Amino acid sequence: xxxxxxxxxxxxxxxxxxxxxxxxxxxxxxxxxxxxxxxxxxxxxxxxxxxxxxxxxxxxxxxxxxxxxxxxxxxxxxxxxxxxxxxxxxxxxxxxxxxxxxxxxxxxxxxxxxxxxxxxxxxxxxxxxxxxxxxxxxxxxxxxxxxxxxxxxxxxxxxxxxxxxxxxxxxxxxxxxxxxxxxxxxxx
Amino acid sequence: xxxxxxxxxxxxxxxxxxxxxxxxxxxxxxxxxxxxxxxxxxxxxxxxxxxxxxxxxxxxxxxxxxxxxxxxxxxxxxxxxxxxxxxxxxxxxxxxxxxxxxxxx
Numbered sequence: 001x002x003x004x005x006x007x008x009x010x011x012x013x014x015x016x017x018x019x020x021x022x023x024x025x026x027x028x029x030x031x032x033x034x035x036x037x038x039x040x041x042x043x044x045x046x047x048x049x050x051x052x053x054x055x056x057x058x059x060x061x062x063x064x065x066x067x068x069x070x071x072x073x074x075x076x077x078x079x080x081x082x083x084x085x086x087x088x089x090x091x092x093x094x095x096x097x098x099x100x101x102x103x104x105x106x107x108x109x110x111x112x113x114x115x116x117x118x119x120x121x122x123x124x125x126x127x128x129x130x131x132x133x134x135x136x137x138x139x140x141x142x143x144x145x146x147x148x149x150x151x152x153x154x155x156x157x158x159x160x161x162x163x164x165x166x167x168x169x170x171x172x173x174x175x176x177x178x179x180x181x182x183x184x185x186x187x188x
Numbered sequence: 189x190x191x192x193x194x195x196x197x198x199x200x201x202x203x204x205x206x207x208x209x210x211x212x213x214x215x216x217x218x219x220x221x222x223x224x225x226x227x228x229x230x231x232x233x234x235x236x237x238x239x240x241x242x243x244x245x246x247x248x249x250x251x252x253x254x255x256x257x258x259x260x261x262x263x264x265x266x267x268x269x270x271x272x273x274x275x276x277x278x279x280x281x282x283x284x285x286x287x288x289x290x291x292x293x
Contacts, residue, residue, distance in 0.1 A: 152276045159265040166262035
């Protein structure tokens with residue numbers, strides 16, 4: 001009997017630019033769907049600076065909660081947010097455990113590596129690698145995204161998977177982080 | 189003569205430069221080798237053993253060792269500037285035989 005093999009659908013949940021043919025371009029790279037954090041796009045980014053930023057209205061768009069404050073991110077896990085972004089990537093076990101319990105995935109934008117040069121890039125890779133290791137230890141989900149601010153910075157699914165593997169993920173984990181987990185985020 | 193089982197497993201990567209400028213073969217070689225060297229370091233570069241096999245009209249074929257393939261692809265994906273301008277290197281296809289890639293080129 002022949003076993004059936006299904007290619008997974010790939011998603012890029014963080015694009016920071018908007019152009020008319022962006023979706024078709026993403027389709028040509030191999031993505032089924034993308035999420036744009038621009039006024040015309042289907043995502044909204046909330047920058048968490050204080051407690052008041054947690055009182056937001058969900059308008060049918062994907063909600064990304066970004067904050068440098070660990071306590072604020074912990075509280076955001078109990079709110080109706082879809083993804084968390086912690087740009088400092090500090091391996092805080094408490095935060096990662098709460099995110100795992102509340103099934104809120106962390107976003108890992110590759111643009112944070114691309115925008116850096118030389119030793120800064122190496123430090124960022126090391127930070128993200130350790131953060132991902134902690135996520136795997138505590139069972140927290142994560143989504144690999146391009147975070148692209150232009151077409152040139154958009155990456156194909158295969159490139160994101162390669163970068164995920166370079167960050168220490170297993171091939172399965174890297175594929176899951178650009179296919180199954182983003183699909184689950186989009187379905188809410 | 190090296191026994192077939194001892195021979196290094198290689199992969200051919202078909203890539204394309206996406207930028208506004210046109211590159212010569214030596215410029216392409218410099219860009220690619222610099223990207224791999226800066227990401228993998230000297231030891232990683234020696235293990236990956238990359239070699240530019242063909243280059244024409246901003247696209248070409250790079251040969252590298254199979255165990256280091258994912259790292260080489262990641263190194264190419266991290267390129268954001270080409271000849272000082274915004275651009276990237278897109279990996280189009282990977283194969284174990286160059287003839288399969290030539291059909292695509």
